[in-house]
Amino acid sequence: MDQSCTPLLQALQSSSRRDHAGFYTPGHKRGRGSPQALLQVFGRAVLQADLPELPELDDLFAPDGVIAEAQALAAGAFGADQTWFLTNGSTCGVTAAILAVCNPGDQLILPRNCHRSAISGLILSGAMPIFVEPEVETGLAYCVSPARVRQALERYPRAKAVMITSPTYEGVCGEVDAIATLTHNHGIPLLIDEAHGPHFAFHSDLPPSALSLGADLVVQSTHKVLGAMTQAAMLHTQGARISSQRINQSLQWVQSTSPSYLLLASLDAARQQMVLQGNQIMGQLLQRVDATRQQLQQISGLSILSPSSSTAGFATLDTTRLTVGVSPLGLNGLRVDQILHEQLAVTAELPTPSHLTFIPSLGTTQTDLNQLVQALKKIAQKPGGAEQPAPSIWERAIISMPQISPRAAAFSAQETVPWTEAADRISAELVCPYPPGIPVLYPGSTIMETDLDYLRQIKAAGGNITGCTDPELQTLRVVQL
Numbered sequence: 373m374d375q376s377c378t379p380l381l382q383a384l385q386s387s388s389r390r391d392h393a394g395f396y397t398p399g400h401k402r403g404r405g406s407p408q409a410l411l412q413v414f415g416r417a418v419l420q421a422d423l424p425e426l427p428e429l430d431d432l433f434a435p436d437g438v439i440a441e442a443q444a445l446a447a448g449a450f451g452a453d454q455t456w457f458l459t460n461g462s463t464c465g466v467t468a469a470i471l472a473v474c475n476p477g478d479q480l481i482l483p484r485n486c487h488r489s490a491i492s493g494l495i496l497s498g499a500m501p502i503f504v505e506p507e508v509e510t511g512l513a514y515c516v517s518p519a520r521v522r523q524a525l526e527r528y529p530r531a532k533a534v535m536i537t538s539p540t541y542e543g544v545c546g547e548v549d550a551i552a553t554l555t556h557n558h559g560i561p562l563l564i565d566e567a568h569g570p571h572f573a574f575h576s577d578l579p580p581s582a583l584s585l586g587a588d589l590v591v592q593s594t595h596k597v598l599g600a601m602t603q604a605a606m607l608h609t610q611g612a613r614i615s616s617q618r619i620n621q622s623l624q625w626v627q628s629t630s631p632s633y634l635l636l637a638s639l640d641a642a643r644q645q646m647v648l649q650g651n652q653i654m655g656q657l658l659q660r661v662d663a664t665r666q667q668l669q670q671i672s673g674l675s676i677l678s679p680s681s682s683t684a685g686f687a688t689l690d691t692t693r694l695t696v697g698v699s700p701l702g703l704n705g706l707r708v709d710q711i712l713h714e715q716l717a718v719t720a721e722l723p724t725p726s727h728l729t730f731i732p733s734l735g736t737t738q739t740d741l742n743q744l745v746q747a748l749k750k751i752a753q754k755p756g757g758a759e760q761p762a763p764s765i766w767e768r769a770i771i772s773m774p775q776i777s778p779r780a781a782a783f784s785a786q787e788t789v790p791w792t793e794a795a796d797r798i799s800a801e802l803v804c805p806y807p808p809g810i811p812v813l814y815p816g817s818t819i820m821e822t823d824l825d826y827l828r829q830i831k832a833a834g835g836n837i838t839g840c841t842d843p844e845l846q847t848l849r850v851v852q853l
């Protein structure tokens with residue numbers, strides 16, 4: 373395979389330039405009918421390449437031409453047997469992965485700090501979650517440990533698969549190899565939400581990729597860290613534990629029948645870029661971020677997530693990520709985020725009450741990193757007072773199964789109750805600070821006082837809470853008694 377080729381991007385470029393009378397969607401007809409305002413912002417080339425599934429451009433759901441070629445090249449580059457391009461982010465990949473391994477009523481072992489797309493998979497499939505609590509340190513939820521996965525497998529031996537998130541948003545990677553061995557000894561597949569790790573295969577100083585550690589199915593947000601456009605992602609499989617036919621079917625349930633070729637072609641280009649230059653790009657990025665981490669460690673009052681931890685659930689850290697704790701300064705991370713964005717021209721990826729996570733990636737310059745250091749120095753000069761204890765919701769039972777399935781709760785007879793009367797009821801809705809998109813409540817979860825306190829604190833600090841019917845959080849939808 374010639375990894376310097378970009379078959380899909382090239383076909384799209386030729387197609388966009390072919391002189392012909394086209395009587396097909398989209399309505400703007402290669403930009404000719406596009407609003408001027410849009411043309412000015414996007415430029416003609418982008419709109420000219422916004423094409424549908426023309427004969428020469430293959431078909432995402434039955435590929436045998438340029439999409440098949442581009443996907444095969446991606447499989448080779450990322451270390452998979454088979455790769456599917458996704459146009460609805462890892463969100464549709466995670467949901468489809470669950471639909472591909474679970475039938476209604478099947479049990480799935482997964483971390484309680486899973487992304488909300490996993491809850492969609494549970495609702496759509498009718499599977500029953502066996503939740504495993506993540507390991508926690510200084511308010512940060514890491515991955516689930518092999519010991520906890522073993523406990524879950526012993527208690528629920530009929531589970532159909534294990535799904536874990538590795539790395540976490542903060543770049544913390546779990547012991548994927550040990551969990552793969554456990555899972556495979558049990559005769560079931562291991563699925564990995566590696567949304568934040570598409571770059572791992574391209575430098576030896578990055579954590580090993582989940583595929584290289586034996587995972588059967590891996591979902592990656594190519595757009596989050598590499599050069600693909602927003603929403604462009606990939607699902608990879610290896611070995612014989614996952615049915616390709618089930619993946620094909622599931623992806624058709626959760627993706628548009630008009631996938632964007634702009635997104636698809638950007639995946640082809642992102643793969644080529646990483647194969648040709650990834651090692652050099654990542655090497656330089658790692659060096660710059662390491663130097664930045666050292667500078668941040670000198671700033672008194674900040675706690676910087678470092679690559680070494682003896683906590684289970686923390687095997688390695690993706691050191692291209694920067695996570696900065698601000699609780700020792702007596703500041704709330706959501707407030708720091710606001711100051712950074714509005715006054716200091718620095719914008720973080722993920723603010724939480726206790727930490728901020730920044731994503732340096734292949735487009736980050738040394739100037740950006742310098743600006744971050746200067747901005748955080750200014751923040752640290754004005755501490756807020758006594759250290760704030762980080763609010764935590766990770767105090768549940770280590771292994772838990774809801775009283776009713778997420779699907780049963782989502783489609784149950786429901787009622788609205790005042791927030792103050794919601795504790796101990798079963799949630800009918802998903803309530804989720806975004807980012808990180810980790811649900812505090814999900815349909816089927818028993819509502820705990822700590823959940824309500826945590827959500828209240830996020831809301832009071834100006835955080836964004838999604839999924840709930842009442843955005844003011846005065847009421848909650850619960851399963852009728």
Ligand SMILES: Cc1ncc(COP(=O)(O)O)c(C=O)c1O
Pocket residue numbers: 460461462463464466487489537540541565567568593603605807808809
């Ligand atoms: C762990 C995790 N999984 C899945 C997703 C969904 O990814 P996407 O934005 O590509 O749909 C996210 C998004 O933030 C995530 O953090």
